[in-house]
Amino acid sequence: MSYLDTIRRLGQKSETALEGSTHPHWLTAWREIAALTVGITQDDHRFALIVKALDSCDEAYLAGEWSRFQQAAEQVKSLVAGSTNG
Numbered sequence: 806m807s808y809l810d811t812i813r814r815l816g817q818k819s820e821t822a823l824e825g826s827t828h829p830h831w832l833t834a835w836r837e838i839a840a841l842t843v844g845i846t847q848d849d850h851r852f853a854l855i856v857k858a859l860d861s862c863d864e865a866y867l868a869g870e871w872s873r874f875q876q877a878a879e880q881v882k883s884l885v886a887g888s889t890n891g
Contacts, residue, residue: 831866834878838862841885855884 838859845855861877
């Protein structure tokens, strides 16, 4: 499932939008990430790094690795806040 597919499903506000997830907090986490990244465009200097961190979130989600997902999500939060140390 791509990042954009995930965001579209979250927009449906269905608790079953992310079927097959093994951790109860996936939906909440993806919603938080979506809220943080809304409005970030390709001309933003952080864009490439944020997309890379989002890809890491997606990979961890698909692998069902909650702790790796949390680490990637923290990186997204840090990048959105303006830090590139992530």
